[in-house]
Amino acid sequence: MDIALKPLPLILKYDGIFDLDSFYKKCVAWFEEQGYQFEETAYKAKKDEEEILWAPWKNITDYIRFTIAVRLFIKDIEEVEVIKDGKKVKLTKARLRIEMRCDPVKDYSGRFKGHPFLGKIKDFYERFIFKKEFETVWEDMLYYHLYKLQTLMKEYLDSDTKTNAFYNVW
Amino acid sequence: MAETKTVVDKLRIIYEGIFSMPELYAIIDNWLREKGYDKMEKKNIEKITPEGKNIELLLQPWKKITDYAKIILNIRLIATGITEVEVEREGVKVKMNKGRVQVVFDGWLVTDWENRWEGKPIFFFLRQIFDRYVFKPYTIGYENAVAKDTADLHGEIKGFLNLYRYK
Structure with missing residues (x-):
């Protein structure tokens, strides 16, 4: 197996209140919608910390496979109750x-x-x-696919930088 | 190894007042798409504090000019104390942000980014000779392109922030 590594990773840090369960489900649903085989390769939990590793993959052709690696570190986890739209909701305050x-x-x-010889x-x-072909099509396609995932995460966290002008590149 | 030349070094914008953070980011993103740059958002940090939101972005969009030269813009955006405010514009209440934002631009020209002229000392020597004496007009042209793009983006953001300065 040959792996051509992209000079990433993309790092996204967020410190605030969000719905962790919903965030997780949304990301998993996105991978499934996009046709990825979702795999959670590691889950480590301590007192108020969690580390999750995802390694979804998708066969594009009989020669190319797209793989994405996502590592989530969640620290200082604290369950909080907030009032959202007039209702009490349980959310998570953490450093992500x-x-x-x-x-x-x-x-x-x-x-x-x-x-x-082979x-x-x-x-x-x-x-x-x-x-x-590899550089201009497949590498590029996967690269912008990753930005779509990042945009989804930012939208969910209601980030001020959630716009993505490259959304329809591929 | 590819050679990186800093053409524009720490070109800065500092602004404090009312502006729209999502619009500011959208302006940068749209500009990069229009000018044919590939997106590279290396870091995106958002921290919510009692004083407001602190945002730190590190963007390194790049554009291949030829198979020998590439432009990289290093854009660092640091926004502190960002809070939401409501302002009235033409009789309509609009949600904006208030805070301090600093944007620092660097423009880099990377040559031999495919590392074709590395590996052997003779290749490295030939590359130096060609870069300095044979390809010099082209290299100057590439450097001008870096300076122009950096100045263009700088002007775009400055113009956007100045729109709010006097409102």
């Missing part, structure tokens, strides 16, 4: 740090593995034939 990166994986099925063919193919 989200790190996101995307990796378009080439040859995810490992069909060029097993023989050094490795050389793969190398030639990826450097001289497939390179432009």
Whole structure:
């Protein structure tokens, strides 16, 4: 399996009150809507801290797989009750740090593995034939996909920087 | 390794008063899209305090000019004490923000960003000779493009903030 790493991650930090359960469900629903196979690879919880790792993936072609890695750190978790639209609602006051990166994986099925000659063919193919298509289409597509996820998160947290002029790039 | 030249260093805007934070961000985002830049939002920090919201953004949008040269704009936006206020504009009550915002711009020209002219000392030497003597008019042109884009964005944001300054 070959991984081409993007020079990210995107870091999103938020310190305030939000609905953690709803936030989680919304993000998971987004991945499922987009056709990703959602995987939660780690969940660590301490007294008032949580660390969650997501690694959703999606096969785009028989050669390219999109993978996204999201790491959520939630610290100083405190349940608070606020009045929203005239009703008492239970929300979470916490410090949230989200790190996101995307990796378009080439040859995810490992069909060029097993023989050094196949490795050389793969190398030639990826450097001289497939390179432009990979950079201008697949890498770019996944890159802006990640920004859509970030926009969703910002909208949910009601951030002042939630607009995304690149929303319809792909 | 790619060579990075700082063409514009710490061009600043400092503003204190009434403005709209979402609109300010939208202006930057739309400008980047219009000018053909790729988005890179490295950091986005929002902290709600009793004195207001503190926002810190680090954007490094980039644009490939050729397969040899690339422009990177380093934009750091720090907004402190952002609170929501209601103002009347043309008889209509509008929600705006009040606070202090500082925007710092750097413009970088990155050459040989694909690292094709690295690896061997002779390649590095050839690249230096070409950059200094053969490609110099092109390099100057690229640097002018960096300065122009940085000044353009700076002017756009300054104009936007000045709209509110006298209202």
